[in-house]
Structures are given as structure tokens and as C-alpha cells.
Amino acid sequence: MDRAELADFLRRCRTRLDPAAVGLVVGSRRRTPGLRREEAAGLTGASVDHYTRLEQGRGSRPSRQMLAALARALRLTEDERDHLFHLAGEEPPRTGTGPAQHVRPGLLMILDRLHDAPAHVYSDRGELLAQNALATALTGEADPGHNVIRAWFTGPTARRLYPPEDHAAQSLTHVAQLRAVSAARPDDPQLLALVRELRSASKEFDTLWTEHRVAMRRAERKRFLHPVVGLLELGCEVLLTADCGQRLVVHTAEPGSESYERLRLLRVVGLQELGADGPPDAPGDLSPSR
Structure with missing residues (x-):
């Protein structure tokens, strides 16, 4: 690990990044260009102290997960991401079989500009790669790489955000999409391992898998039971x-609809009413009667 070169590279990438390009509000008191250290730390999910130590060449060797988070936060190209990994003494991720885990800066730029629409970037295996602030307010904070399909079938809280009568359709959509992806990439070891894990851990998943339904998720309507703003019906x-x-x-949300107004409220409320562990067991008092 080359601490000095890594520190220099992080500083230069941070200072050349336009705050507006990552969805941050640009104030009038900025005396230096680029992001502040606390802003870069926030985008990576690291503490300010940990990020500062990396920039000062005093930090411990960052994990591969941390390096991937730094690459996303600083909007690095694939070549720059590979350089970052090399400086940290790690081999860069290789695509091989399966989807690339590095989200291109252009796609992240689109994500950041969707201020009034919750938006996520997923791999076709169901891994969360990035999300904007309103998506975090809607579904809760999750680490990059969090697999929504695994969480749906094995996690204790993933279904709390959806009306119970929608659960069966959501389960079928997850499995049918994973079926289609597995047929397209039968030699993907991560995909094979995920299917084996879920068939063993979830009777529901195993039953749906044996039905062999295939469908790729495209346009649809979804309902969310948010604990603060209530029921949201979204395209x-x-x-x-x-x-x-x-x-x-x-x-x-359709302009003028109740869901549209609730989504606007959610944008104002943000994450203030959400606990660190995501949505609570049941919607709060603002949930509509159903």
C-alpha cells in the first residue's frame, strides 16, 4: 500500500469534484474548490476521522468495500477506480461473468439530479449499487452491495415497507427475474451461490423457483407503506x-395525486424521522386508513 500516493490521489479527486454534481447544495462560504472532507466522508458512509486519516496518509489499509465506496463517492472512472485499488495494494475488481459493480459517473450524475424522484441503481443479481437521497428517505439506508432479493426472502424487516397483500406478487417478480438472469449467465458463480442459498433458506423461494416462471422487471406500479408519510402509490x-x-x-408519483403530495413531504422530512435501523415495525400515525 502506497499511503502517500493514495492520500494525494484522494485529495485531488475530492477537490476537483463539483459539489453540485453529487447533489449537494452549494453555499456561498466555500473558500476552496471541490468537496469538503466531511462531504466526501458522508458520501462513502465512512466517519470523517477515518476519511481524514486516509487523506493524511495515516489511515489503515482500506477494505475492498471501502475502496468501492470511495470510487462511487468521488465519481471515478473505471481507470481511476483501478488506480485507486492498486495504490491500496489491492487487485481491481474484474467483471468476468456477471454485472460490473462500478457505477459509471454518468449514471451517478443522472441519479444525483433526480431530486424529486426516489432512484436506485441495482445489479441484475439484486445488489444495491447506489441510491439518491430521496430513495434513502423512502426505503431506508443500506450498504452498497446489499442484496434486495436476499433481504426479501431471508431478512426480518424487508417486507415491512410494503402492504401485505402485495407480498406474493413482489416475491414472484424477484424470483422470475432471477430465473431470467440465471439462464442468461449460467456460469456466474455469485449468481449460482445466491440461488443455492435462497433455495436452502426460504421455502417460499424454493417453491417459486420450481415453478420456473420468467420475467424481467420493467415498468410497473408499486405501493410503499412509509412509517412517516403513509401509503405511496408510485410508478x-x-x-x-x-x-x-x-x-x-x-x-x-402522478402530479396532483395524494401520493405526489406525500412524496413532496417525504423530500422535506428526509431521514429525520427514520431510525438508524430503517423503518419501524408498523407505519406511524400519518398512515392513511385503508
Whole structure:
């Protein structure tokens, strides 16, 4: 690990990044260009102290997960990401089989500009790669790489955000999409391992898997039971990257609708009413009667 070169590279990448390009409000008191250290730390999910130590060449060797988070936060190209990994003494991720885990800066720029629409970037295996602030306010904070399909079938809280009567359709959509992806990439070891894990851990998943239904998620409507603003009925548009390995999922509400007003309220409330562990067991008092 070359601490001095890593520190220099991080500083230069941070200072050349336009705050507006990552969705931050630009104030009038900025005396230096680029992001502040605390802003860069926030985008990576690291503490300010940990990030500062990396920039000062005093930090411990960053994990591969941390390096991937730094690459996303600083909007690095694939070549710059590889350089970052090399400076840290790590081999860069290789695509091989399966979708690339590095979200291109252009796609992240689109994500950041969707201020009034919750938006996520997923791999076709169901891994969360990035999300904007409103998506975090809607579904809760999750670490990059969090697999929504695994969480749906094995996690204790993933279904709390959706009306119970929608659970069966959501389960079928997850499995049918994973079926389609597994047929397209039968030699993907991570995909094979995920299917084996879920068939063993979830009877529901195993039953749906044996039905052999196939469907790729595209446009649909989804309902969310948010603990602060209540029921949201949102359109869901799925935009594929050129190689179809990553998906930009955007949720929108019809202007003038009750869901539209609640989404506007959610944008104001943000994460203030959400606990650190995400949505609570049941919606709060603002949930509508159903």
C-alpha cells in the first residue's frame, strides 16, 4: 500500500469534484474548490476521522468495500477506480461473468439530479449499487452491495415497507427475474451461490423457483407503506444499461395525486424521522386508513 500516493490521489479527486454534481447544495462560504472532507466522508458512509486519516496518509489499509465506496463517492472512472485499488495494494475488481459493480459517473450524475424522484441503481443479481437521497428517505439506508432479493426472502424487516397483500406478487417478480438472469449467465458463480442459498433458506423461494416462471422487471406500479408519510402509490420505471447488467430504477408519483403530495413531504422530512435501523415495525400515525 502506497499511503502517500493514495492520500494525494484522494485529495485531488475530492477537490476537483463539483459539489453540485453529487447533489449537494452549494453555499456561498466555500473558500476552496471541490468537496469538503466531511462531504466526501458522508458520501462513502465512512466517519470523517477515518476519511481524514486516509487523506493524511495515516489511515489503515482500506477494505475492498471501502475502496468501492470511495470510487462511487468521488465519481471515478473505471481507470481511476483501478488506480485507486492498486495504490491500496489491492487487485481491481474484474467483471468476468456477471454485472460490473462500478457505477459509471454518468449514471451517478443522472441519479444525483433526480431530486424529486426516489432512484436506485441495482445489479441484475439484486445488489444495491447506489441510491439518491430521496430513495434513502423512502426505503431506508443500506450498504452498497446489499442484496434486495436476499433481504426479501431471508431478512426480518424487508417486507415491512410494503402492504401485505402485495407480498406474493413482489416475491414472484424477484424470483422470475432471477430465473431470467440465471439462464442468461449460467456460469456466474455469485449468481449460482445466491440461488443455492435462497433455495436452502426460504421455502417460499424454493417453491417459486420450481415453478420456473420468467420475467424481467420493467415498468410497473408499486405501493410503499412509509412509517412517516403513509401509503405511496408510485410508478416504477426500470432503465437498463447497454449491457443490461445494471438497472436504474426510478419511482414517480402522478402530479396532483395524494401520493405526489406525500412524496413532496417525504423530500422535506428526509431521514429525520427514520431510525438508524430503517423503518419501524408498523407505519406511524400519518398512515392513511385503508
